Amino acid sequence: MGAEGARVSIFSEAWAWLGEPDRWSWTDPAGIPYRTIQHLEFSALALVVAAALAIPPALWLAHYRRGAFLSSTVVNLGRAIPSFGLIILFWYLASRWELNTSFWPLLVALVALALPPLFTNTYAGVVSVEPDAVDAARGSGYRERQIMFGIELPLALPVILAGARVAFLQLVATVAIGAIVNDGGGLGRYIVDGFAQGRGGYGEILAGGVAVIVLALVCEGVFTLITRLAVPKGLHVENARQPQVL
Template identity: 40%
Template sequence: MNYLSWLADPANWSGPGSIPVQILVHLAYSLISLVIAMFIALPLGVYIGVTGKGVNLIAGIANTLRALPSIGVLVLAVMLVSLAFTNDLAYQIPTIIVLVMLGIPPVLTNTYAGIQATDPAAVDAARGMGYSTRQVLWHVQIPCALPLMLSGVRSAFLQIISTATIAAVVSLGGLGRFIIDGGATSNYPEMVGGAIVVAAVALAVELILVGVGRLVVSPGLRRTSTRRARVSSAKPEPSTATIAFDLTP
């Protein structure tokens, strides 16, 4: 069986249920979920990183969110939300809730870890210059933590994109539509084609986010880190030579 025949069929690339349309729907769910997850996780991660309070509690909650079965939570959320809504919101809201739960842990943990990993000497120097706590946060801690924070956002977005296929389980659109419908009709080329498109979209998003990360992170910060590494490698090793004294009469 030619599993790539479905991707090569022009009929699948045009129309309301075509591949481009489902990619846009898939990305829409993913972007909305990522923005909500960042809105929740970034401030909370900054607060934990600065104050050091609740690290163990938040780490436990983050690990619990990772361990929850996505489809089970989705079905339960649909049952609860459907009591208040009878239209498409009864399925869209639970789907976004599940995706947000997946996106919060990477953003949260990387944010407070990046804040706490800031060089204490840089923080002390900023305070010695008269910086307030807020100024130290915005001018020292967040710039230093930015690479790790962006890594958390990238990881969260990839997890959300990969899991957004569950929207098709509750009859919503997205790339999971091809996988679910293909399985229901034993159309294996459609299932394989849908899986390939999901992987391609995730890979494209990964490359885009890597490029954005390189643009956002200050070039001056990268040059400073490189210069410090060169200076450290160029420092002479401490002498281990010993001096022998002749004490014989």
């Protein structure tokens, strides 16, 4: 079979795989909707945990203009550490400590990957707030805590949401890789199972890969919509003039 014939065969196999029974079930583990929800649940959980760990300290440090070196170090570490390496490392540690290797290794790795963009964008967003706005709040009798949560955090929201968008898209991609060590694995389960079948699983690999890409694009669109709804129009204009960290 020539190259053209092989391509046609793979596409036809993927189409046939998509038409199998229960492939679009919300309750059967073989169903794409079921795996999509599983994929999003893991990604969203990791993003929430990472946001709870990263945003408060970044907000405090930026308010008091401390930790600039820490912020740059965090983003550089985040870019240097490979996601797959983190997953394997935490899987090894969980197996040594007799923890649940199908849940904790992937979750901890995902949180570690989401921390840098959330931390650095929060720091950069707060630091970029106009000093006049902060000075006016202090002059009006605002306490430092009120300034942080009532002035700086809302004004830094566009940059923070940009960091959350980058983090979430990275999480969606990494959950698929994590199917190697995770019994669930979301949509990545199809890719891993397809490789396990050899040549007969190429159609499943292709369909699973396309499903992950479509999910990432949908998430990108949802985050864009959230940003437009959550951020006042005036801040959209101001944010467009400022470079984003990630």
